Amino acid sequence: MSKVISAHAVSVDGYITGREPGAGRGLGDGTMLFDWYFDGDTRSQVFDGFKLSGPSARLFDALAGRVGALVAGRNTYEDSDHFGGGGPHPTARPFILSHRPAPEMTERQTLVTTGIEDAVAAAREAAGGRDVFLMGGGVVTAALKAGLVDEVVLHQVPVLLGGGRPFFQALPEHVRLRLIEAVPAPGVTHLHYAIER
Template identity: 85%
Template sequence: MSKVISAHAVSVDGYITCRGPGAGRGLGHGTMLFDWYFDGDTPSQVFDGFRLSAPSARVFDALAGRVGAVVAGRNTYEDSDHFGGGSPHPTARLFVLSHRPAAEITERQALVTSGIEDAVAAAREAAGDKDVGLMGGGVVTEALKAGLVDEMVLHQVPVLLGGGRPFFQALPGHVRLRLVDAVPAPGVTHLHYKVER
């Protein structure tokens, strides 16, 4: 069975966007959370235009190569200008989780309004034997609450943003993680955790 994974760039103080994210403004003012996508000399084998450091490319491409479908929250979808009608991943289908209608959904995207369990189930079916990637703090929080997340990767960037969108929202209790890998790289440390149940 495919796994459900979350991989997010995150500041040391826990933000996944810079200040002022929103439609037309992307993920906020400044790009320091994402500089490591472009500050190396190793091209990604999955994402055109990404040039990472060698250690980051190994981690990033291994994760991206596993993803067959993506579930994103409505805020992430809006902040990212609807992903241009496509997906944040070059080959994975996008499922947008929202409680509101979205007339701008294209044939390469699907809107799920009935909750995280249904969104993950639809994404699993589309992913086949590949994994489901989660995007957005709200989606990850809801998936954690529902016990659906298998692995989490924090691409931790050594910056304190002091504002933006926090990664995690309120959880009903604690979630135990087990560190399985830590890869230091220029401008980022890749922390790979398994969610313990």
């Protein structure tokens, strides 16, 4: 069965954006969270234009190659300028979770307004046995609360942003993680965890 996975670039102090993210401003002053996508010498086999370090490319491409569909939150969708009418992954269909209409949607994107369970179920069906990836702190928090997340990957960048959107929001209880793999790489440390049930 496919897995539900969250994989995010995050600062050491837990932010997935810098200050003042939004439409036309992207991640605000947090764009350095993605420098490791482009400052290496190994081309990604999944994403055109990405040149990562060898260790980052191995882990990143292995994860990205598993993705069949993704669920993104409305803030992520807006901050990313609607993914240019497509999606953030070259082959995975995006499902946008929102409680309000999204008039900018294209036929390549699917809006889900009935909650995280329905969004993940629709993404699983579209994924065809491959994994479902989650994007955005609100989506990840809702999926954790619903017990839907199998793995969490933190691409931890050695910077303290001091503000922005935090990755994790309030949870009703502790979530225990088991480290699967830790991969140090130039400009980032990849921490891959399984959710303990």
